[in-house]
Amino acid sequence: DVKVTQSSRYLVKRTGEKVFLECVQDMDHENMFWYRQDPGLGLRLIYFSYDVKMKEKGDIPEGYSVSREKKERFSLILESASTNQTSMYLCASSFRGLLVYEQYFGPGTRLTVT
Amino acid sequence: QQQVKQSPQSLIVQKGGISIINCAYENTAFDYFPWYQQFPGKGPALLIAIRPDVSEKKEGRFTISFNKSAKQFSLHIMDSQPGDSATYFCAASLLRGDMRFGAGTRLTVKP
Numbered sequence: 157d158v159k160v161t162q163s164s165r166y167l168v169k170r171t172g173e174k175v176f177l178e179c180v181q182d183m184d185h186e187n188m189f190w191y192r193q194d195p196g197l198g199l200r201l202i203y204f205s206y207d208v209k210m211k212e213k214g215d216i217p218e219g220y221s222v223s224r225e226k227k228e229r230f231s232l233i234l235e236s237a238s239t240n241q242t243s244m245y246l247c248a249s250s251f252r253g254l255l256v257y258e259q260y261f262g263p264g265t266r267l268t269v270t
Numbered sequence: 271q272q273q274v275k276q277s278p279q280s281l282i283v284q285k286g287g288i289s290i291i292n293c294a295y296e297n298t299a300f301d302y303f304p305w306y307q308q309f310p311g312k313g314p315a316l317l318i319a320i321r322p323d324v325s326e327k328k329e330g331r332f333t334i335s336f337n338k339s340a341k342q343f344s345l346h347i348m349d350s351q352p353g354d355s356a357t358y359f360c361a362a363s364l365l366r367g368d369m370r371f372g373a374g375t376r377l378t379v380k381p
Binding site for chain 2: 160187189191198199200201204212214215246248250252257258259261262263264
């Protein structure tokens with residue numbers, strides 16, 4: 157069974173804090189993704205990575221950065237948290253190949269910035 | 271700007287009825303069209319997917335209809351059950367693997 161785990165289910169941070177969200181997958185997937193989920197907006201892609209140390213911006217990268225030092229781990233960093241970054245954050249992973257493959261999601265981290 | 275437009279936002283169906291959710295896209299580079307199902311407190315999980323060279327795909331009670339010329343696709347849930355109550359997302363993916371999701375449809379199936 158594919159497993160994508162996220163470091164916290166719930167997180168409360170203060171405005172201006174640096175926040176780290178961690179994601180680990182155990183299926184040797186090349187691709188990893190970070191999304192944020194907001195009501196009425198669906199899932200929006202923040203960043204993705206198709207290999208170690210590689211990263212690509214998604215649709216809403218402003219205010220975020222990422223790190224992928226190991227294949228199984230993909231971190232999302234909020235350099236200076238703001239209240240408009242209060243959201244559900246979802247990590248996903250997938251194989252990379254000639255065909256597009258299913259993305260497997262973690263359970264999400266609900267981040268509240270006060 | 272949403273690259274994949276999904277409707278309706280919410281849907282209430284009687285048990286045994288047909289649930290229909292529609293999606294539209296603009297980017298003809300999209301090459302894979304999955305539907306994800308999400309229950310409260312869980313991450314989304316793949317339900318069914320289709321590639322653009324096929325017009326229909328059926329898996330059990332779930333069917334995707336795909337219209338390449340109209341750039342539209344839809345999910346049909348036959349004989350809807352209360353256990354199908356969830357949020358459904360359509361998505362479209364580029365060949366390199368990054369996906370764009372619709373805004374989601376909250377489906378409620380009344381017993």
